[in-house]
Amino acid sequence: MRYVPLKDAKVGMRLAQDMYDSLGRTLIGVNARVTEYYLEKLKTYGFDGIYIQDEFSKDIQLEPIISPQLRREGLECIRNQDIDGCQKIAKKMVDEILGKGTISLDMTDLRSYDDYTYAHSVNVAVICCIIGIGFEMPSERLNQLVSAALLHDMGKTEISPEIINKPGRLTPEEFQEIKKHPALSYELIKQRWDLSAQVKNAVLFHHENVDGTGYPKGLKGEEQTLMTKILHVADVYDALTAKRPYKDPYSPCEASEYMMGGCGTLFDTETVLKLLECVPLYPKGTDVMLSDGRKGIIYDNSGAFNMRPLVKLYENGEIIDLTSGENLSVVVFGASDREKEVSESYEKERLKMLEEVKKYEESIASEQRKEG
Ligand SMILES: [Fe+2]
Structure with a gap:
C-alpha cells in the first residue's frame, strides 16, 4: 500500500482504503479502480491524496492508528456536540491505541475540506493520546486528555462559517472573532459535573503559548497544566499537516522543524520532544x-x-x-x-564536502599513527 498525492493519482489505480465524505458516507470503496469521475470528485471534496495498492508496494503494510469506524463515530459526536458521546469515544480511542503493540502515525488521515474542524479534532485527540502515553499517563488521565481534545474546538460551530473557512488572511476583526472559540468551547462544557477541571482548563487554554503570547489569558508555561501544553502542541502539529483551501499541507518533516523552532516560545520543549518521538519524519508508503x-x-x-x-x-x-x-x-x-529537481550542483557540492571530510579524517588518523 502506498500514498499518492491527488495530483499524481492516475486513472486505473486501485484504492487501498474506503474514502468517506464529511457525513461518513462511503464515497469510493476499497478495491475500486480510480476513474476520471472519481478523480474529479475527490478534487472537489478537497482530498489531498489517496492510498492505493499495487504490485510495487504490496509488501508495505499500513494500518490506521484508530479504526475508520471509530474515527467516523468521533466525527459524528463532535458534529452533534454530543459531549457524552465524546467521552465514550475518548475511552474507546485510548483502549484501541493502548491495545496496539507499537504506536505509529505512519498513515495520513484522508480528509476533505468541509469536515476540517471535526476531522482535526479527532486527529488532535489521537496525537494527544500518543503524547500522553509518552508521558506515561495512566489510562484515566489519557481518557480526560483525549476528551479535552475532542471537545477543544466545539465552540467554532458558534462562529460564522465564512470566517472559519475563509480562504485567506483574516482581518483583525475576524481574528478577534476566531479568538473567542476557546471560551465558546468552554461555555459548552463548564456546567458539566462529569468533566474534570483539568479537561475544562485544557479546552479554555489550548491556544496559550509558553511565553505568554497566546490567548485568551496570555498564560505562561509555568501557569499551564501538562494537559494544556499537550493539547496546544497536538493542535498546531495537526493544523500544519492539514491541507486547507488556502495552503498545502506541511510534510511531517517540515511540521517537525516548525515545532522544534517554537520550543520554549510557543511550545513546551518536553512536550514537543515527546511528539517527535512518535512522528515518523518520512512516513511509510510515501x-x-x-x-x-x-x-x-x-x-x-x-x-x-x-x-x-x-x-x-x-x-x-x-x-x-x-x-x-x-x-x-x-x-x-x-x-x-519531490517536485523540485535535485540540482546537480547540490549533489556535486555535497559529494565534494564528503570527500574533504574523508581526507581530513584520514589525515587525523595518519597523524595519530605517527604520534603513536
Ligand atoms: Fe482552537
Missing part, C-alpha cells in the same frame, strides 16, 4: 527522492525520529537501508521536495 536523483518509497523506519529510513527504489525494486554505511552519501528529500 514517495521520496534521494540526493543522487533516484526515486523510491519509504519501505520502513528502523527507529523513532528516523532521518534515515529504508527506501524501496522504483528503478529496480531494491530496498536500501540508509542507516548502513555504504549509503551514507545519500540524503532523502521529503514528499514536498
Whole structure:
C-alpha cells in the first residue's frame, strides 16, 4: 500500500482504503479502480491524496492508528456536540491505541475540506493520546486528555462559517472573532459535573503559548497544566499537516522543524520532544527522492525520529537501508521536495564536502599513527 498525492493519482489505480465524505458516507470503496469521475470528485471534496495498492508496494503494510469506524463515530459526536458521546469515544480511542503493540502515525488521515474542524479534532485527540502515553499517563488521565481534545474546538460551530473557512488572511476583526472559540468551547462544557477541571482548563487554554503570547489569558508555561501544553502542541502539529483551501499541507518533516523552532516560545520543549518521538519524519508508503536523483518509497523506519529510513527504489525494486554505511552519501528529500529537481550542483557540492571530510579524517588518523 502506498500514498499518492491527488495530483499524481492516475486513472486505473486501485484504492487501498474506503474514502468517506464529511457525513461518513462511503464515497469510493476499497478495491475500486480510480476513474476520471472519481478523480474529479475527490478534487472537489478537497482530498489531498489517496492510498492505493499495487504490485510495487504490496509488501508495505499500513494500518490506521484508530479504526475508520471509530474515527467516523468521533466525527459524528463532535458534529452533534454530543459531549457524552465524546467521552465514550475518548475511552474507546485510548483502549484501541493502548491495545496496539507499537504506536505509529505512519498513515495520513484522508480528509476533505468541509469536515476540517471535526476531522482535526479527532486527529488532535489521537496525537494527544500518543503524547500522553509518552508521558506515561495512566489510562484515566489519557481518557480526560483525549476528551479535552475532542471537545477543544466545539465552540467554532458558534462562529460564522465564512470566517472559519475563509480562504485567506483574516482581518483583525475576524481574528478577534476566531479568538473567542476557546471560551465558546468552554461555555459548552463548564456546567458539566462529569468533566474534570483539568479537561475544562485544557479546552479554555489550548491556544496559550509558553511565553505568554497566546490567548485568551496570555498564560505562561509555568501557569499551564501538562494537559494544556499537550493539547496546544497536538493542535498546531495537526493544523500544519492539514491541507486547507488556502495552503498545502506541511510534510511531517517540515511540521517537525516548525515545532522544534517554537520550543520554549510557543511550545513546551518536553512536550514537543515527546511528539517527535512518535512522528515518523518520512512516513511509510510515501514517495521520496534521494540526493543522487533516484526515486523510491519509504519501505520502513528502523527507529523513532528516523532521518534515515529504508527506501524501496522504483528503478529496480531494491530496498536500501540508509542507516548502513555504504549509503551514507545519500540524503532523502521529503514528499514536498519531490517536485523540485535535485540540482546537480547540490549533489556535486555535497559529494565534494564528503570527500574533504574523508581526507581530513584520514589525515587525523595518519597523524595519530605517527604520534603513536
Ligand atoms: Fe482552537
